[in-house]
Amino acid sequence: MNSQTPQQTINLEELGVTFVIPSGWTPEIQDEYMFLKHDSISGLIVIFENKTKSTNKLLILANKGIEDEGVALTSLNDFKITSENTVIGHYQGVFMDYVVKAYAIGKINGLGSGVTILAIAEPKDFNDILKDEAEKLNSSIVFKEVKLSAKTQFWTNRLVGKSLRYFNTKTDFDYNGNTSTGISDKEIINLFNDGSFYYYINNQSIVQSETLRNENRSSGDFRIITYDEISYLQLFFNGNTLEFKLTLNSEKNTLLNGRRYLVVDRDD
Structure with a gap:
């Protein structure tokens, strides 16, 4: 009996995009990221929005790498434009404290937004099977009109x-009634x-009558x-x-x- 997770169609109306998750992959959404884990394939696929209007700009950004909390990916300098709306290439680096290699697909709608797909695995587990699964997902992407929830x-x-x-x-005061420590935060x-x-x-803070400001x-x-x-x-x-x-x-x-x-x- 085949107990693989069936393929799923994802409709992200607010991003104006739909795509099909290949069979065997289970999605989990964390903030603006969607993580896919497979029943038997090592690694994971990460999907997130990119706000880029042209493939030339996307190519420049791809070669700069990706840095975020727990993420430091460096381009392997093989990124290239493969169509009027797609850029592909490879990264290596650290993802959530693991040393990894990644295959990246960036796709745009030409209106200022798009989708980036990262197929990520430890170097020993990185292979064409994982990349092919990312390509399956990429081939299913359809851009459409944005609809707000x-x-x-x-x-x-x-x-x-x-x-x-x-x-x-x-504010805290000393024995003489003078300000000793305090904070003042203002945001607009x-x-x-x-x-x-x-x-x-x-932001202002007072420590031993000395005022520190950050504006x-x-x-x-x-x-x-x-x-x-x-x-x-x-x-x-x-x-x-x-x-x-x-x-x-x-x-x-x-x-x-x-x-x-x-x-x-x-x-x-």
Whole structure:
């Protein structure tokens, strides 16, 4: 009897893409990543979005490698454009504390988004079978019109065009009533209707009457998206992504990564 996991069709409406997971692979979603594990094939396949408009740009990014928490992959300098919307090549490095080799397929829709597929295994287990499975998945990809989920629409209506503000102040005094230690945090995220944002952060700390300040300003594009029923606010700037998990507390106040933010009209 064949007990392999049957193939599954995945429809990611908010990314505007569908694809078929080959038989034998079981998907698991963690934040913006989908991990596939097989019944008998060593290694795993990782699927995630890339926000690239051209294959030339995708090729440049691929050759720069991939760095994230627990991930450091270096290009083997064999990346190439194989079609008007696809780039392929190999990486080596570290993935979740394991030394690995990876086969990468980057595919774009020409409108500013796409999908990257990584077939990853330890070097001794990396083979053409794993690569062929990634190619099967790649050949099934179909791009289509983006459709927002009800949760994404809820957060879009609640936050876009508004200013999100976080304030936190704590002060301790010495025996003479003077400030000895303290912190003051201020964050402002303005979300504009055209999809751009302005982010201001000011952190101050007082230690033995000495004030330390950290002030930063950023701007770029933002997106609200929902993965596996969990919604996120993503800020894109200077090649970086800052992500906030969106939730409500019992009083229906807005929380970003568990911290309460005031949602008010912008004063710009």
